[in-house]
Amino acid sequence: MGKLIGRSQKMQELFKMIEVVSATASTILITGESGTGKELVAKAIHLNSPRADQQFVSVNCGAFTETLLESELFGYMKGAFTGAAANKKGLFEVADKGTIFLDEVGETSLAMQVKLLRVLQERTLRRVGGTEEIPVDVRIIAATNRDLPTMVSEGEFREDLYYRISVIPLQIPPLRHRRDDIPLLANHFLSRLNASMGKKIDRLSDEALRRLEVYGWPGNVRELENAIERAFILETSIELSATHLPESVANNTKLKTAVSIPDEGFSLEEYVENLQKNYLEEALRRSNGVQVKAAELLGMTYRSFRHYMQKYNVESST
Ligand SMILES: Nc1ncnc2c1ncn2[C@@H]1O[C@H](COP(=O)(O)OP(=O)(O)O)[C@@H](O)[C@H]1O
Ligand SMILES: [Mg+2]
Numbered sequence: 001m002g003k004l005i006g007r008s009q010k011m012q013e014l015f016k017m018i019e020v021v022s023a024t025a026s027t028i029l030i031t032g033e034s035g036t037g038k039e040l041v042a043k044a045i046h047l048n049s050p051r052a053d054q055q056f057v058s059v060n061c062g063a064f065t066e067t068l069l070e071s072e073l074f075g076y077m078k079g080a081f082t083g084a085a086a087n088k089k090g091l092f093e094v095a096d097k098g099t100i101f102l103d104e105v106g107e108t109s110l111a112m113q114v115k116l117l118r119v120l121q122e123r124t125l126r127r128v129g130g131t132e133e134i135p136v137d138v139r140i141i142a143a144t145n146r147d148l149p150t151m152v153s154e155g156e157f158r159e160d161l162y163y164r165i166s167v168i169p170l171q172i173p174p175l176r177h178r179r180d181d182i183p184l185l186a187n188h189f190l191s192r193l194n195a196s197m198g199k200k201i202d203r204l205s206d207e208a209l210r211r212l213e214v215y216g217w218p219g220n221v222r223e224l225e226n227a228i229e230r231a232f233i234l235e236t237s238i239e240l241s242a243t244h245l246p247e248s249v250a251n252n253t254k255l256k257t258a259v260s261i262p263d264e265g266f267s268l269e270e271y272v273e274n275l276q277k278n279y280l281e282e283a284l285r286r287s288n289g290v291q292v293k294a295a296e297l298l299g300m301t302y303r304s305f306r307h308y309m310q311k312y313n314v315e316s317s318t
Helices: 009-022 038-047 066-074 110-122 148-153 159-165 181-197 206-214 220-234 268-286 291-297 302-312
Strands: 028-031 056-060 099-103 139-144 168-171
Touching (some): 009 168, 028 038, 038 056, 038 099, 038 139, 056 066, 066 110, 110 159, 181 206, 206 220, 291 302
Parallel strands (some): 028 139, 056 099
């Protein structure tokens, strides 16, 4: 089982929420882009809950056709359809007294949503081809990377189900919005690889760290994990260098930011100067006030770093 890592303000707040909601039996909706750690958070909630010694059953709702998903979730009776040779429990029954994780819940059909709503409201289900109402005691955690409110307004997701599952919404921010976590996660994956691959790499090079920190990570933590693993396998020295990082990460010299101009216009010069000043201060903070190091972090000579410090009146103490 993976441990949840994060020191950013946003993750610290999430950890607090996890602790609070774990104690309850409430239904939870976890939202976030792909690879942000939705499944890991769901598991963490289960393991912190009174149901921890019972099953955690994970279902990817997007991976089945509607009929298959129905028999997976609700089970079936012998003879319900061709190939139903014996009675079979569905995953809701398997998860009885435990937790069921409905991943990619936004991918379910409207017909399936009616069936899910029924279990949520009645806490009973009927197997495919069955007549008996079977009671189930499950904690439901749903997750999606889709925008459910928009889907509701477009008639693609049932509003009543949305309100049922979003009793407690947990939002996991994308990795690019919590860059503080990047070095921590990278080192976490490095030590995990050291432990499992029978090879020892002491640290990430400064250059590798810098590349990791400025990259956009559209695939979030999963992409970072894969990038570190790839570099780890290819690395032959005791330091993980930037050379073996994937092309997109290694060659990303610029932070790509979306720009927008307010209707009334604005002063680009002032904006850029302000930005420069902020970066100077951040670099100094990161390098504990060591100016040579700060200059290096910003790809500047010490001379021009000093020049800008004087220009913007930046203090060298941290
Ligand atoms: N905060 C975190 N700390 C440690 N590992 C993480 C964290 N977030 C995600 N991961 C790892 O990243 C990968 C993707 O996480 P996952 O929960 O499958 O994401 P999602 O379900 O949102 O696509 C997994 O291998 C997971 O262990
Ligand atoms: Mg997932």
